């Protein structure tokens with residue numbers, strides 16, 4: 001690779017050489033955040049070494065269930081998604097926006113210094129790249145771009161992995177977001193466990209990815225036609241194994257026309273308004289602001305914190321909430337995700353990652369709710385309107 | 388048609404969510420719990436010019452921010468009429484001349500002044516709905532010939548709750564507009580009309596097909612007023628209402644102000660009844 005790697009180049013990386021990829025990413029100036037096992041789940045956090053990855057672990061997921069179990073091999077990416085999403089590294093759960101100080105009868109506002117960490121998101125799944133597109137639209141493409149999201153987003157490296165398996169909660173094929181990685185990544189890995197030695201197909205997705213590849217080209221070998229085929233088959237197998245489905249056709253109108261559907265009552269009777277689904281969802285973006293004054297109110301800090309449309313106080317107006325009932329709050333969540341998101345951002349707010357299904361303590365499953373509404377839609381619902 | 392409804396969402400600040408320091412010039416007590424606060428920049432930086440119906444975030448230092456409408460902007464002075472409704476607005480209504488506060492904005496889409504030109508204009512205000520309508524009214528009065536008939540209906544709970552009392556008297560005397568004032572309940576010392584605003588609408592004179600209506604007040608009042616206007620033949624698309632929702636950011640990023648597909652802070656607060664009618668019929672949307 002004397003002339004350097006180019007977008008679209010494919011090569012093979014042997015499993016023993018995986019640390020060379022870590023080293024190259026670091027040498028290119030990134031800190032690595034990756035899946036790692038913590039408190040019985042696979043979460044995303046800063047990692048130092050390849051050994052910090054969940055090697056030989058997998059997850060068993062279903063409605064209201066998440067469990068880690070040992071695999072009978074040493075797969076590096078043999079699991080799917082945990083409760084964290086990459087969102088938290090671009091839009092942190094709690095962040096200081098500015099500090100203000102009283103001075104000579106006035107006040108001065110000092111914005112929080114820009115976070116200049118260059119994160120490599122190591123192990124992004126196809127659905128997560130789609131979620132990144134969604135949050136980019138929300139935070140960057142509106143009338144006002146969010147400056148802290150923009151600063152962090154401009155510095156990341158996206159190292160994607162094509163899924164070698166799907167969890168029972170995954171439904172990316174329905175939402176058209178996975179499991180194949182079709183763009184939006186700097187590097188794309190596919191793990192090949194068998195036949196032959198444990199290895200990865202490495203595809204260059206962008207100039208930033210090419211720069212990383214150039215730093216460890218000596219650890220790579222040209223990809224053979226077999227590896228290309230095996231990678232393709234891996235993704236096809238994963239897609240074929242997907243058990244959950246959600247018919248995405250006309251979801252926007254289906255939601256708008258069924259605001260008075262009896263199903264909302266049934267799901268509201270189960271929903272605890274615990275906010276878990278909004279916390280694990282890779283696209284939920286709601287936040288609130290908190291004013292933190294010091295003792296003599298000479299200086300104050302302004303913080304932004306994740307909020308949830310399931311919180312009763314979220315819609316407080318004149319001492320009462322607009323959405324008092326659990327029904328209205330669940331309905332807001334689902335109709336926003338699948339319906340009005342299209343009006344607001346020209347895309348679905350759901351990428352089919354299934355996190356909200358696993359982490360719902362009572363196992364509410366949006367694919368079931370949508371199917372129930374679709375099976376018996378209201379004809380008398382509110383008319384869907386164009387903008 | 389909506390060209391004049393564009394705001395300047397970023398405001399004057401480099402940090403979209405950071406307020407600029409302002410100070411209180413004067414305070415007028417309107418009612419026992421409501422005050423009009425006039426503010427000017429404390430320093431060289433100010434927010435951009437406001438359009439009728441837009442709002443700002445007013446910041447009580449160390450307490451927090453509330454969305455508050457602009458009730459007038461004259462010679463660089465911003466006027467805000469605030470009702471003491473809780474922690475933040477309590478602090479804002481207690482301000483005295485010289486006090487410091489923060490302002491960011493202006494935000495949102497206001498009244499479609501351009502669409503009203505050449506038309507009869509019906510302005511219906513309920514309670515504290517009058518302040519955000521005042522800049523529209525003043526703009527019409529400044530260029531009176533550009534509009535047709537001007538009908539104003541203003542309702543409050545009791546005579547004590549009427550704001551801008553002196554100005555109401557002045558408007559009442561004008562020949563180029565008609566002002567009806569009504570209260571929900573009054574004692575013997577009130578000789579005016581008693582009843583909710585919708586009871587005064589049949590008396591309003593306008594040519595429905597060429598009328599634009601601006602309505603601001605409690606949601607239920609706006610809904611019934613809009614229905615009554617549409618009932619009299621005004622096209623739903625020509626009836627405009629100013630929505631209120633909880634707001635934290637005012638720039639379309641925090642999610643709090645959603646009303647169906649709309650972000651009230653960014654797409655509103657003024658929205659057409661034609662667009663909103665189906666949503667206003669849904670409970671707890």
Ligand SMILES: Cc1cc2nc3c(=O)[nH]c(=O)nc-3n(C[C@H](O)[C@H](O)[C@H](O)COP(=O)(O)OP(=O)(O)OC[C@H]3O[C@@H](n4cnc5c(N)ncnc54)[C@H](O)[C@@H]3O)c2cc1C
Nearest residue numbers: 317318453454455456469470472473474475476632633634
């Ligand atoms: C576009 C717009 C324009 C407004 N214009 C005016 C005006 O010109 N004059 C005026 O007096 N009031 C106006 N309001 C209402 C005013 O913003 C609320 O009364 C105020 O935010 C209440 O805050 P608080 O801390 O005093 O009350 P609290 O009841 O203590 O507030 C509790 C919480 O609820 C929130 N909250 C409560 N009511 C509202 C509300 N109506 N809107 C948004 N958040 C709310 C507060 O932000 C706070 O987080 C306007 C509201 C909107 C959305």
Ligand code: SF4
Nearest residue numbers: 126127163170172178
């Ligand atoms: S939803 Fe699809 S892309 Fe996402 S983890 Fe599951 S299989 Fe992979």
Ligand code: SF4
Nearest residue numbers: 281350351353354356
């Ligand atoms: S709604 Fe559920 S399945 Fe869809 S993106 Fe959010 S967490 Fe994933």
Ligand code: FES
Nearest residue numbers: 637639641642652
């Ligand atoms: S107030 Fe934050 S999105 Fe409208």
